[in-house]
Amino acid sequence: APVAKPLPGYAGWKKADALIVHSSTTIETRRGAFGTSVITPSDQLYVRNNLPTPPESIVADRDAWQLQVEGVRQPRSLSLRELKSLGLETVAMVLQCSGNGRAFFPSKPSGTAWTVGAAGCVIWSGVPVREVVKALGGVSDGGLYMTGTGGEVLPAGLDPKSVIVERSVPLSAMEDALLAWEMNGEPIPLAHGGPLRLIVPGYTGVNNIKYIKQLAFTPRESEAHIMSHGYRISPPGSKGDPSQPSVQEMSVKSWINSPLPEDGGQAAGLVQIHGVAFGGMDAVKGVEVSTDGGKSWQAARLVGPDLGKYAWRQFVLQARLPKGTHVLASRATDARGRVQPETRGENQSGYNNTSWADHAVTVTVA
């Protein structure tokens, strides 16, 4: 059996048995570890870093962290201390890597083979970006994108554009965006972007810039490689380029977290089939569960608190499973009536997999 990799130092405080360490910069939550309490505990939340993690020293004096704001009428640098005086909001949100579900692509795209665990539902607190913009006189004319830049020290000897984590989202995403300093009731851990992180609810993970050092309102998208060529939905066999859609808004998705084949020996009889469902930009309206691989569906019940449209909902279907092998699947519908699709959208890098068939689980009942 393969030897489990140890947690890297910056994530050493995490709960090792709830996680799969793919590499020192990619750590996934085990499917069986999600539980049923809506919020993903910080010590079980996945990690994805595109660059080496900055040193702990950046969270030594959190309030002194500086954010440069550009593309507003009065551009300037603000400390986290100042940002805290400008506004306060809290949002519960699904943070999900663009590549979550990549492992289910038969083409085996390069990149981390995440199954379901590059996602979590977390609570962020911070100042609304629109309040910061208001305090600085509003967005300058021609600002069409909100561009966030990560505060990593870049490896020497490389063209900064080729490695810097800098992403642009449409200006409309500013409406619900936060500059957050707190996650699940604590200052944001370094592993998750402390001292300050840009939170763009409903958008895939990569758009939520950790240790943000600059926020700019720009007439064009960033020319950083991670924006122009990386994270593009490109047809199988082709490379990403700026003409192809970027990973941005998430769409309706769900999966079952219990029972799982790895639980082993599910007893025949009453079973609580449960999992998570989210709409991305819209709330979840309902979830159906199938115990016959999608031939027939029954309405599941949403359980637990509703933390708003950007959070996930927990669902459960109580079923009687006889002895034998059963293919369990879930299919969510969002508030606008859009149904989670059966098939994935094929693309070169394995992004945005929402296929219910890919996320189905086969369990044997004894």
Ligand code: MSS
């Ligand atoms: N930010 C920064 N600064 N850096 C990096 O690297 N990454 C991304 C985000 N942000 C980064 C950032 C990604 S890519 C993701 S997913 C996310 O983040 C994650 O998070 P966590 O906290 O979990 O780690 Mo894919 O789409």
